[in-house]
Amino acid sequence: MNIFVINSGSSSIKYQLIAMPEAKVICTGMVDRIGLEGSEVQYKTFREAGEVKKSEVRPIPDHSEGLRLVAAFLSDPEVGVISDPGEVHVVGHRVVHGGEKFSQTQLITEEAKAKIKDLFPLAPLHNPANYLGIEVAEQIFAQAKQIAVFDTAFHSTMPAVAFRMAIPNEYYEEHGIRAYGFHGTSHKYVSEKAIDFLGKKESKIITIHLGNGCSMAAVKAGKCIDTSMGLGPMNGLVMGTRAGDVDQSVIFYLVNQLGYSLDEVNTVLNKKSGMLGLTGFSDMRDIKQRYDEGEKEAVLAYQMYAYHIRRFIGSYAAILNGLDAIVFTAGVGENDALTRQLVCGEMEFLGIQLDQGKNGERSAGLRVINTPDSPVKILVIPTNEELEIAKQCFELVERKQT
Numbered sequence: 001m002n003i004f005v006i007n008s009g010s011s012s013i014k015y016q017l018i019a020m021p022e023a024k025v026i027c028t029g030m031v032d033r034i035g036l037e038g039s040e041v042q043y044k045t046f047r048e049a050g051e052v053k054k055s056e057v058r059p060i061p062d063h064s065e066g067l068r069l070v071a072a073f074l075s076d077p078e079v080g081v082i083s084d085p086g087e088v089h090v091v092g093h094r095v096v097h098g099g100e101k102f103s104q105t106q107l108i109t110e111e112a113k114a115k116i117k118d119l120f121p122l123a124p125l126h127n128p129a130n131y132l133g134i135e136v137a138e139q140i141f142a143q144a145k146q147i148a149v150f151d152t153a154f155h156s157t158m159p160a161v162a163f164r165m166a167i168p169n170e171y172y173e174e175h176g177i178r179a180y181g182f183h184g185t186s187h188k189y190v191s192e193k194a195i196d197f198l199g200k201k202e203s204k205i206i207t208i209h210l211g212n213g214c215s216m217a218a219v220k221a222g223k224c225i226d227t228s229m230g231l232g233p234m235n236g237l238v239m240g241t242r243a244g245d246v247d248q249s250v251i252f253y254l255v256n257q258l259g260y261s262l263d264e265v266n267t268v269l270n271k272k273s274g275m276l277g278l279t280g281f282s283d284m285r286d287i288k289q290r291y292d293e294g295e296k297e298a299v300l301a302y303q304m305y306a307y308h309i310r311r312f313i314g315s316y317a318a319i320l321n322g323l324d325a326i327v328f329t330a331g332v333g334e335n336d337a338l339t340r341q342l343v344c345g346e347m348e349f350l351g352i353q354l355d356q357g358k359n360g361e362r363s364a365g366l367r368v369i370n371t372p373d374s375p376v377k378i379l380v381i382p383t384n385e386e387l388e389i390a391k392q393c394f395e396l397v398e399r400k401q402t
């Protein structure tokens with residue numbers, strides 16, 4: 001079964017064509033900088049002789065054009081992997097917000113689409129792009145089943161004590177205002193890998209997803225019991241451009257004292273804050289370079305980034321009532337030894353002992369970076385949201401056929 005996985009972001013589309021159940025990646029790539037100058041479509045496939053790559057820098061005004069270009073690469077006479085869109089049997093969509101309506105992978109119907117649309121206000125940077133991806137894929141891959149896998153689904157096991165907020169009941173009861181959590185597909189994927197590695201189903205694990213968006217989850221016996229993002233993907237950790245937790249008073253100050261509109265406040269907290277607000281850069285590689293040069297702003301920003309992760313580790317160790325492993329994943333978590341060092345530095349009290357040498361090594365796959373006698377394992381596990389989405393789509397289709 002060929003499953004085309006689409007991870008549609010606000011300005012990019014990441015995609016993979018995966019043959020299941022073999023989990024063989026047939027091709028992969030992304031469309032970058034949609035609607036901006038220098039937009040580009042990238043495509044990579046694998047032949048016996050090695051990788052074959054193709055890319056094109058050209059104006060890509062919207063997601064629809066982006067997906068059309070990808071579809072053209074898929075059936076390109078030179079580098080293509082299919083001769084007809086009908087060879088894609090399932091399209092798996094990452095949908096960021098599923099609200100309380102979706103706690104499972106879902107076949108996309110008109111009704112499901114309407115519900116995804118209802119959730120636009122809760123994830124304005126993500127759900128509209130995901131929705132658009134669905135509409136375009138329905139046109140291009142008209143014969144395929146369209147399936148949604150929700151970022152929020154893995155967190156649906158959180159108890160009320162974690163997901164409710166101490167505001168009047170009617171906001172939850174009438175409007176669904178509660179914490180939902182995000183990056184669930186990634187937290188699920190790496191926590192399952194960690195449980196396999198530890199060989200203990202009941203393990204108490206903290207997963208730390210550090211990409212552009214950053215979040216953490218407390219996972220007990222394979223189930224999420226708390227996570228750092230909430231109603232939308234804004235709060236919790238310091239991120240590339242998002243502030244994470246800020247005192248609510250800041251919002252009132254910006255509005256009442258500085259005359260900001262609520263839209264402007266939203267833009268500040270979502271797009272101009274985090275590492276960008278502290279250093280002028282959102283890409284960790286740029287900030288690392290400045291940290292190494294001893295630039296004061298970069299040093300403080302790195303320390304704050306790690307500090308907030310440490311605070312969540314402490315609180316999650318407390319609510320898990322113990323800790324077997326912490327897991328670093330996603331772009332920064334997998335690649336940035338400095339972040340891991342600053343996070344794990346002074347946590348012997350919790351049994352977290354980093355091996356500096358192992359932390360600095362680079363290799364593919366799961367890595368163990370704690371000292372041999374560290375009570376808590378420190379793991380680096382590359383995430384693979386696309387593969388997890390393909391797996392869940394495959395399981396849903398198989399289940400429906402039996």
Ligand SMILES: Nc1ncnc2c1ncn2[C@@H]1O[C@H](COP(=O)(O)OP(=O)(O)O)[C@@H](O)[C@H]1O
Pocket residue numbers: 210211212213240282283284285286288330331332335336
């Ligand atoms: N070698 C590296 N060292 C440090 N940071 C890196 C490295 N490679 C990627 N990153 C960081 O990873 C982040 C992007 O992570 P990613 O998981 O791809 O995010 P997203 O899926 O949200 O776009 C960027 O901040 C980037 O700087």
Ligand SMILES: CC(=O)OP(=O)(O)O
Pocket residue numbers: 009096126151182183211212213214233
């Ligand atoms: C939900 C979220 O923050 O996603 P991303 O990290 O892809 O922006």
Ligand SMILES: [Mg+2]
Pocket residue numbers: 211212330
């Ligand atoms: Mg990501």
